[in-house]
Structures are given as C-alpha cells and as structure tokens.
Amino acid sequence: MEAVVGLLLMLLGVSHGVETYCDGRQDGAQCYGALGGTVVLQLMDSASEITKYTLTFNKIRILSGRMNNVSESLIANRSFFTPSNGTFRINNLSRNDGGEYTLETFDSRGQRSEQRTLQLFIQAPVSSVRLVSECLSQGEMRVSCSSEGGDSPQYSWTLDGHALTDAELLSGNHEPNNIILKQHVSGRLGCSVRTQVSRVSKEENIINCGFIFINCTSNGKHISQWVFAATNTLCIEPTTAPTTVTEMDLSTVGVDTYCDGRQDGAQCYGALGGTVVLQLMDSASEIYRYQLKINTTVILRGKQNTIVSDLIENRSFFTPSNGTFRINNLSRNDSGEYTLDIFDFRGQRSEQRTLQLFIQAPVSAIQLVSECLSQRMMRVSCSSEGGDSPQYSWTLDGHTLTDAELLCGNHETNNIILKQHVSGRLGCSVRNHVSSVSKQETISTCKDHSLLICGLQFAVAVLAVIGIVVFFHLKKKKNMRAEVPASPRAMEYSENSFSVVEMRSTSDQ
Known part of the structure; x- marks a missing residue:
C-alpha cells in the first residue's frame, strides 16, 4: 500500500510540476521557481491591515488590492493572491516569469509607506541521473x-551513506561531476544532483578494480603474496609503496572484473582464466522467481533468496542479497548472451534483460625496441605477449606524446618515430578491456654521424691525392736514371768516372 501511495505521489509530482516557496518579506530577496512548476511568494504577513497595495513585475502592475479585497490580477488563470496570509502563487511557470517583482504599500492618505523588491529566477529541474565507471x-x-535537464546543477558524492573523504579520493573533491577513486574503494556509491528547485540522486554498488594475490619477481628477488590490481603492472606490498615489476609469473594471475548488467544490452568483459562479477539486480529478496540463461541454456533458477539450481559446476556463485552472479576460471565458452527473466507470483514474465559477455586474454608482457634513423630520428616499436584487441598509448616523462615530439604516427599506435631532440623516460602502455601493462625505458637522442662521415671522406680524398703525387714523383725519378749520356765531357761523373779520364790523359803524353 505504501508503495502504491508513493507511486501516486510521484506521478502527481511529475504532472503538476515542482512547487517551491520563497520568503519575499525582506527587500532584495532572491527566489527560485521550477520551469513548469509553481512558486509561492510570501509578500507580507497579512493584507487585512494594509489600506492599499500593488505588485509590479518589471515595472508592469500585475496585482492591486485593498485590505482583503483583490481588485486586479493580470496573470490570467495562473496566479492567486491570498490576503489572509499574504502569499502570491504563480502556476505553470515559464522563463518569462523570471525578473524583478516590486511590492508597494500605501497608507490611508495614499502615501507610499513601504517598497520591497525580490528577484525571481526560473530554472529547469533535474530529471534523471546516470553513473558511468571506468577502471584506470x-x-x-x-x-x-x-x-x-537542470540549470546550474551541483553535485555531491557519498559512499555507504557518508560524504567521500580524501582517503577515498585520488583527485578532486566530492562536489564535481567526475571523480577518481583510490584502488581500495568499494561499496554503495551515490551521486546527488541538485539545483535551487530540485534534487535527484542515484546509488550503485561498486567493486574495486580487481585486486588479487600473485607471485612475482621484482629486481631479481622473488616476492609472494603481493596484491595485484587487474588493470595494473605493479606488485603492491601491503606494508610498502608500489614497486615496479621487471618479471611476473602470469600463470598465477587471476583477473577479477566487474560489470553492471542491470541495463538491458550491457556489454561486459571477463579475463580468460579469471573471474567476472555480473550485477544482475539490486536484490533478489523481492523477486518472486527468476532465471538466467546463457544463449539458450538455463544456468540459474531461484525464488527470492532461495537458489533452486546452478548449472555451472563449482565455478559460479549467486548472491541473492546483492544480486551479483560470480563466474570463476573463465573460458572462451563462457562468452555469449546472458538473459535474465523475472516472473511475478502469477508466473507471468514481468521483465527481461540481456547482456553480452566477452572473454579476452589479458596482456602479459611488453618489449620496447628502438632504432636510430637518418637525421638523428628514432623509431620505437612496442610489442606485447598475449592480450586480445590490444590498444597502445605512449608517454614521455609522464605526459602524453605530442605532435612536437612525434615525426609521424600518433600516441595510440604500436610504432612511432620520434623527432631529433626527444629524450627522457619513454613509456608504452598496452591495454584491453580486462588488463593493462606498461613499460618504461630511458632514451637518449641519436648521435649525428654526418660530421664523422664527412671527415672520413675528406681523409680518403687527401690520401688519394698524396698517393698520386708520390707515384708520379717516383716514376719521374726512375725515368731520369734510365737516360744514356751523349758525350763524356758533357756529363757530370762520379769519382770513379773521373779516374778513367785521368788515365787517358797520361798516355797521350
């Protein structure tokens, strides 16, 4: 019965719009009305003792009266003044109703005894709220x-009924419409959107982004029982700060993912060999009967908090209190269309929802390979082992690569070419819907070998010229020694030759 009354009140609220109240007895009051709704302006305590009064809207008189008698009202069929309590009611508000309202009161002599103004602002109310989450x-x-809808909306967040704190928020505060939650946060997350004329909120159960236990090796040292986030490449020891993992035993990893399947047509992803938690409903305690099928095979039946049958042997578990269906040790065969049917006490199907579950192999390891090109540019390739439908992203010293650093390609491909001046800590991240792995390496600019090449070319040319000069010099010297003299007296002889000439001169005497 209470549910029926609540539904009727909700329908009446929708059909008649939002009603707001504002005390305009103070000069300069600011009042708000909902578009399509009703505003009640408290102009005075009572008109029974006021000789004469007028109400103008943007200098146009819309109401006048004497004591308990209203003589004029120009907002036809939409306004009503109650002299006994001094309230002025305007229905079916439009944007044109926003502006300055001025109340003037007069005494018995016709002299103005008081003047007050108020500003009325018309706002569209918030109609619905949607929450979207994403693991980083x-x-x-x-x-x-x-x-x-909603003009000038303001946001606030809660977790399990309390306002979010700095211990739960990674960045921002609990008042923007986008927040980032720290790794350990889970529970009943609520977002409230409000304006001056309306307030709407929504809550959803959230699960942290898949922390599990693995064995890993960090810097050559084997470490066990560290916590591993499904979308992370870090082993995180509970008592110390995160440490980068150089090698990881991925055979021990089981990735835990979560998907909200309460919306018809939801797309969910699970990691091969891991676990997926499907949010099928808020709670089964008030559902008379339900069943879950994969493709055409019924795998789960239940009534309220009682599970009748569960056909995925030793690998699934349904929690009626929170409506989650957990499947462990996922295989490719677990992918497909899951259909939830809900029935009322008469056996009639009251609701049907479907979701698509896709099973992906998680990314396991990354290798970076760099190569210097001509003009001091560098080609870098990023390759990963395993992982279905991998997506790539690049960073340099923590920021996304820009066009000023890239010669060609973009920061979302697995092969890039960096410009000449680029150096620093280069990182490549490979991700899919169930995992993300990254690797960083320090790169230096490629050396310019053009001067060395030019120097070598010059040295070779100089050596070639010297060789040619020496060759022709030796050849000329050899030719000079091979010439025969025409007359002994015309030649310059050596010491032995001169002795021969002396002997001939003695014989002649």
Whole structure:
C-alpha cells in the first residue's frame, strides 16, 4: 500500500510540476521557481491591515488590492493572491516569469509607506541521473555523474551513506561531476544532483578494480603474496609503496572484473582464466522467481533468496542479497548472451534483460625496441605477449606524446618515430578491456654521424691525392736514371768516372 501511495505521489509530482516557496518579506530577496512548476511568494504577513497595495513585475502592475479585497490580477488563470496570509502563487511557470517583482504599500492618505523588491529566477529541474565507471591503469576508478535537464546543477558524492573523504579520493573533491577513486574503494556509491528547485540522486554498488594475490619477481628477488590490481603492472606490498615489476609469473594471475548488467544490452568483459562479477539486480529478496540463461541454456533458477539450481559446476556463485552472479576460471565458452527473466507470483514474465559477455586474454608482457634513423630520428616499436584487441598509448616523462615530439604516427599506435631532440623516460602502455601493462625505458637522442662521415671522406680524398703525387714523383725519378749520356765531357761523373779520364790523359803524353 505504501508503495502504491508513493507511486501516486510521484506521478502527481511529475504532472503538476515542482512547487517551491520563497520568503519575499525582506527587500532584495532572491527566489527560485521550477520551469513548469509553481512558486509561492510570501509578500507580507497579512493584507487585512494594509489600506492599499500593488505588485509590479518589471515595472508592469500585475496585482492591486485593498485590505482583503483583490481588485486586479493580470496573470490570467495562473496566479492567486491570498490576503489572509499574504502569499502570491504563480502556476505553470515559464522563463518569462523570471525578473524583478516590486511590492508597494500605501497608507490611508495614499502615501507610499513601504517598497520591497525580490528577484525571481526560473530554472529547469533535474530529471534523471546516470553513473558511468571506468577502471584506470593503476587500479583506480573514474566515475562520472551526468544528469538530464537542470540549470546550474551541483553535485555531491557519498559512499555507504557518508560524504567521500580524501582517503577515498585520488583527485578532486566530492562536489564535481567526475571523480577518481583510490584502488581500495568499494561499496554503495551515490551521486546527488541538485539545483535551487530540485534534487535527484542515484546509488550503485561498486567493486574495486580487481585486486588479487600473485607471485612475482621484482629486481631479481622473488616476492609472494603481493596484491595485484587487474588493470595494473605493479606488485603492491601491503606494508610498502608500489614497486615496479621487471618479471611476473602470469600463470598465477587471476583477473577479477566487474560489470553492471542491470541495463538491458550491457556489454561486459571477463579475463580468460579469471573471474567476472555480473550485477544482475539490486536484490533478489523481492523477486518472486527468476532465471538466467546463457544463449539458450538455463544456468540459474531461484525464488527470492532461495537458489533452486546452478548449472555451472563449482565455478559460479549467486548472491541473492546483492544480486551479483560470480563466474570463476573463465573460458572462451563462457562468452555469449546472458538473459535474465523475472516472473511475478502469477508466473507471468514481468521483465527481461540481456547482456553480452566477452572473454579476452589479458596482456602479459611488453618489449620496447628502438632504432636510430637518418637525421638523428628514432623509431620505437612496442610489442606485447598475449592480450586480445590490444590498444597502445605512449608517454614521455609522464605526459602524453605530442605532435612536437612525434615525426609521424600518433600516441595510440604500436610504432612511432620520434623527432631529433626527444629524450627522457619513454613509456608504452598496452591495454584491453580486462588488463593493462606498461613499460618504461630511458632514451637518449641519436648521435649525428654526418660530421664523422664527412671527415672520413675528406681523409680518403687527401690520401688519394698524396698517393698520386708520390707515384708520379717516383716514376719521374726512375725515368731520369734510365737516360744514356751523349758525350763524356758533357756529363757530370762520379769519382770513379773521373779516374778513367785521368788515365787517358797520361798516355797521350
């Protein structure tokens, strides 16, 4: 019965719009009315003792009266003044009703005894709220809150009924429409959107982005029982700060993912060999009968908090209190269309929802290979082992690569060419819907070998010229020694030759 009354009140609220109240007895009051709704302006305590009064809207008189008698009202069929309590009611508000309202009162002599003004602002009310969550690379969760309608909306967040704290928020505060939650945060997350004339909120159960236990090796040392985030490449020891893992035993990893399947047509992802948690409903305690099928095979039946049958042997578990269905040790065969049917006490199907589950192999390891090109440019390739439908992203010293650093390609491909001046800590991240792995390496600019090449070319040319000069010099010297003298007296002889000439001169005497 209470549910029926609540539904009727909700329908009446929708059909008649939002009603707001404002005390305009103070000069300069600011009042708000909902578009399509009703505003009640408290102009005075009572008109029974006021000789004459007028109400103008943007200098146009819309109401006049004497004591308990209203003589004029120009907002036809939409306004009503109650002299006994001094309230002025305007229905079916439009944007044109916003502006300055001025009340003037007069005494018995016709002299103005008081003048007050108020500003009326018309706002569209918030109609609905939507929450969208996304796991990030370090195991954090980004959650956005969007609303339909509503002028100048303001946002606030709660977790299990209390306002979010700095211990739960990675960045921002609990008042923007986008927040980032730290790795350990889970529970009943709520977003409230409000304006001056309305307030709408929505809550959803969130699960942290898949922390599990693995064995890993860090810097050559084997470490066990560290916590691993499903979307992270870090082993995180509970008592110390995160440490980068150089090698990882991925055979021990089981990735835990979560998907909200309460919306018809939801797309969910699970990691091969891991676990997926499907949010099928808020709670089964008030559902008379339900069943879950994969493709055409019924795998789960139940009534309220009692599970009748569960056909995925030793690998699944349904929790009626929170409506989650957990499947462990996922295989490719677990992918497909899951259909939830809900029945009322008469056996009639009251609701049907489907979701698509896709099983992906997680990314396991990354290798970076760099190569210097001509003009001091560098080609870098990023390759990963395993992982279905991998997506790539690049960073340099923590920021996304820009066009000023890239010669060609973009920061979302697995092969890039860096410009000449680029150096620093280059990182490549490979991700899919169930995992993310990253690797960083320090790179230096490629050396310019053009001067060395030019120097070598010059040295070779100089040596070639010297060789040619020496060759022709030796050849000329050899030719000079091979010439025969025409007359002994015309030649310059050596010491032995001169002795021969002396002997001939003695014989002649």
